[in-house]
Amino acid sequence: MAKGxxxxxxxxxxxxxxxxxxxxxxxxxxxTDRVNAKGYYPAMLVDPEGNCTGCAxxxxxxxxxxxxxxxxxxxxxxxxxxxL
Ligand code: SF4
Ligand code: SF4
Numbered sequence: 001m002a003k004g005x006x007x008x009x010x011x012x013x014x015x016x017x018x019x020x021x022x023x024x025x026x027x028x029x030x031x032t033d034r035v036n037a038k039g040y041y042p043a044m045l046v047d048p049e050g051n052c053t054g055c056a057x058x059x060x061x062x063x064x065x066x067x068x069x070x071x072x073x074x075x076x077x078x079x080x081x082x083x084l
Contacts, residue, residue, distance in 0.1 A: 001053055004072065005054070005069075008042065009067075009068075013043050015042060017030060020043060023057065
């Protein structure tokens with residue numbers, strides 16, 4: 001399965017939880033130990049086992065475009081050989 005990670009622009013997040021609900025891997029939570037400049041508990045990636053797949057469903061769900069998704073792309077052996 002593909003591996004991914006996300007970065008969340010905490011200062012733009014309004015803590016609406018739409019990304020938390022949307023994530024099929026359940027790896028997004030709202031912070032409980034801090035608020036952002038707007039006074040909201042921001043969303044954050046909590047993924048100690050690396051279960052994020054980079055599916056980008058969270059980014060599509062976010063109404064404030066706070067989430068950037070990175071997905072690991074496997075390098076094919078033939079491509080690697082061609083690059084040598
Ligand atoms: S990219 Fe997919 S798996 Fe990763 S945090 Fe977003 S919704 Fe969840
Ligand atoms: S959907 Fe966007 S604004 Fe809402 S909690 Fe997630 S990152 Fe924050």
